[in-house]
Amino acid sequence: MIKIYFEQHNELEKFICLLQADANPLFSCEHSDDRVVAIHLVQEEEKGLAAVARAVAQFILHFMEDRLLLSIISGTFYYNDEEEQQQILQLAHSFLDGERHDYRTGKKHRQSREALIMDALLPFLKDGLSFSLASFVTFRLKPYIQLLSHYVELAIDEYKLEQEYQTFVQLLRDYVAVRETKWSVVHLVHRPPEFFFFDAQFRYVPKTELKQWIDRKLVNQPMYIDATVLAPLVSLAPKTIYVYTDEPDDGMLQTLQNVFQERLRFFPSQAFRRSLPVE
Known part of the structure; x- marks a missing residue:
């Protein structure tokens, strides 16, 4: 027993x-x-x-x-x-x-x-x-x-x-809420692992031009902010961001969703009809 x-x-x-x-x-x-x-x-x-x-x-x-x-x-x-x-x-x-x-x-x-x-x-x-x-x-x-x-x-x-x-x-999120909108619309094309920016007229915006829009205050923040996608978008503070992607669960896109919330609109990548540059 x-x-x-x-x-x-x-x-x-x-x-x-x-x-x-x-x-x-x-x-x-x-x-x-x-x-x-x-x-x-x-x-x-x-x-x-x-x-x-x-x-x-x-x-x-x-x-x-x-x-x-x-x-x-x-x-x-x-x-x-x-x-x-x-x-x-x-x-x-x-x-x-x-x-x-x-x-x-x-x-x-x-x-x-x-x-x-x-x-x-x-x-x-x-x-x-x-x-x-x-x-x-x-x-x-x-x-x-x-x-x-x-x-x-x-x-x-x-x-x-x-x-x-x-x-x-x-x-x-707080920064974007009070930031003056620089571009009303951004078209963001996601071709993993790259992101390509286009303005409201579907003009391709190269990375060198994007860097000029980045608010220097963001660079001096204690937390690292991605300088290729997140920092430009936050600095531009667009009212609407059209995202063309086949991977909406991508980590960067999830962060953008959390920051910009209702400003993001998702579409499949094939919905973007223009050719992408080779960088």
Whole structure:
């Protein structure tokens, strides 16, 4: 028999559901109101222990992991604002789920969190054992906790970058709002990775001419502003920007959308009928 102690009764109930989900014949379980589950191994002890280990691992991943991440966010990195915590938590999940690349290590395939937990559980579980799940996580899952900490650090880096980006976008948005319009219309043609400027009469505007329109105040800003596309557009402060592109999700175009908002109008690249220069 194995006894597992939980901190809360609702945790016990969730764990029982995981244990009983597969109607596994290798063990039976019973529980009481004092947050303890007793698991009786019926046959094939090794396979029964492995099945119990999988259930414990799934419980930790599904019902404890967010709490552990939030504990790291607040306890290690001192982010105590609830809204900030939730934003960092979501970013951490995007790294954990592989949606964002681990740019620090460059590793695409780390050992999975479940494998780390199972590596600690399988040598630990045995018939006749009684243990607290919270204590097990604290004292025997250090590699797993270290992995969570690593991804929280990545999430915080990303959070800071996003905060800086939002500040940057708002600065440019405010600038455009009060800037005198130099050109009422700009036609911007996107042929990755290049952008080509045309004025309201569809006259091509070379880069050397665009540079002359850039407000020097933008160059002296503490944040870097792209001098080939963003700085000229912000300096010109057009009322309407016609963008011809087949890649509206391009990073620069997303920034232009965030800065100029309703001033941008998107069209497929083929809608621009004039020939492009060779630079």
